[in-house]
Amino acid sequence: MAQRVAVSDGANKKVSRVRVVVRLRPYMGTHDEKDEGSCVRGLDSKNLEIINMRNATETVKYSFDVFHGEQTTQQEVFLSVKPILPHILTGQNASVFAYGPTGAGKTHTMMGSSNQPGVIPRAVREVFKMVNAKNEVEGWDYSISMSYLEIYNEKVLDLLSPGSQDLQIREDKDKNILIPGLTHTTITSFSDFDKLFVPASLNRTTASTKINQRSSRSHAVLLLKVVRTQHASPHRQQTGKLYLIDLAGSEDNRRTGNQGIRLKESGAINLSLFTLSKVVDSLNSSTAVRVPYRDSKLTRLLQDSLGGSAHSVMITNIAPEYKFYFDTFGALNFASKSKLIVNKPFICETVAVPALPVKRARDGQEAGRFGTEPQKKRQRDEKKTEQDGSLISAHLHSPSEPSVIDRLLALEKLVMNCGDKDKPGMLRDTDDSLKEIQELKEKQRELESKAMLYNRVLGERPGVKQESAFKNSLAPLQRKESTASKGIKLQAVVLPLQVTQLQPLQKLAVVKKQSVCAKKKEKKLFDQVEPPEGKENCIEKGWESQLDTSLLDISKHKILQILNSGSLKELKGLQLIGDKKAKLILGWREIHGQFKKLDDLIKVEGMTGKRYPSFMKANILSVMGNSF
């Protein structure tokens, strides 16, 4: 029976950190309608920097095991993967997976093309090369087999047997992940592999989206299994597995233009990548009681590659164009977290009973392992090896390492909630409002000191450094002026906390000061429409009807104009829009484009439906007041 033998290094058990490689795709003009240039660039073979949207004069720097710039060849990328391959010849597992936004170059990296083969064909060729070299000198027989599957809409489909049904993912009592019924074909040369791989890749589900003409709609997994058997007694047998995975890209469907089936596919892709992110968070968290591997087929399959038994390399593919800024930023943060995962590799070894003939790896044996295990036993094993009984928070990031954006937005929400709770009659009376503003400022100060602490902690995180953009010898990375949006002043976008640190507190006032004259007029209008205590909701509907409809329309149009093309300062000129919210609006605009109607504002983080009526009332009255 196969058993786990710990990989030892003298007295110490060996652990293996996930190696993180980042590859930047060459700049493509077709993805840069505004001709803004690149938002990210390499500094050296390990470091890169991305522009800081909060402050365009700064960049955020990241450090990884390897950084591959735009000119990197396929062979150079392969060389950063090659060191983990020898492990599979000694009964250990290894995995390489390409992660990143749609269109960033994952398939190019993993599959490549006939004249620029990617990591998968190069790795398989290398494995054959190593096996052939070893066959001649060592007393072991080697056998290599391959399987190829895709996870499409949370279904596991056999690419070597198209038309097959959704396959189940199982775990044996040694925590090996198995897929009963999956085709395992013995291959004896690279050309055997090539003959199967190329047509099977065409079985993979791809489709054209706005971002990528040939976008992978599934996660593709090539599994190469190397079984080696000792000639002499005790006829040890070791099985090493190599997973080569081309993940589907994370997608923002407002940009991909996905609808119908594409949207459904995208939902499944994003969900599994979200689960992958949760798994990484749990592995990094000292407090998580359960690693949610079972929440998606992808993570279930990767269970013995992530935080498990494998030597892993994660290739994070990123794109340089501003259009991908938030995807790139997210991918880099994910890559940074993944760097901290430690795997515990072991050797999967069987010792044959001496009286029996030497067991040779063959297809039949695979079938025994993957296809004929009695179901009851399998269920028992599953139950026994179930590691994750309890629920864990569905947060994307662990308490010990939440993402910058999440932390900032959570704090932003906190500010909003304080606001909602503490100032029900904010517009009722100027004195009351001032008092409430004062209270809010106090709260803001408190939050800012917490934020400062957060940012200090962030500064200390390995791999993520924030420094001035000008500390390197390269010319500063700066955004080119957009040729498409000349009318719109370019603003550094969002991530409110850090910005509030830099801004004087006065600028964060929730209610913007107005001219005395305008304020008087507004107060007059408020006096007419203000509801009695506790009846705000019913009056919120009625107050508009008391105003001239054409004036009302003009005011709404003006507000919409400000939302769509206003600078940070102009946005902050709106009622109930402080510095943070103005930046959130700019950020939303950056990602989603124009607000089609005022109601869209509810979609902006922190602008809840509950606050929206107050915002509308205050601004319409203010705009009207200003135009009197």
Ligand SMILES: Nc1ncnc2c1ncn2[C@@H]1O[C@H](COP(=O)(O)OP(=O)(O)OP(=O)(O)O)[C@@H](O)[C@H]1O
């Ligand atoms: N390093 C590179 N050099 C040249 N072209 C590249 C490179 N990386 C990607 N490309 C090109 O960019 C386009 C998108 O790449 P690719 O299909 O590999 O992206 P992807 O990340 O796999 O996208 P998806 O997640 O949508 O499948 C392709 O036309 C590809 O040939």
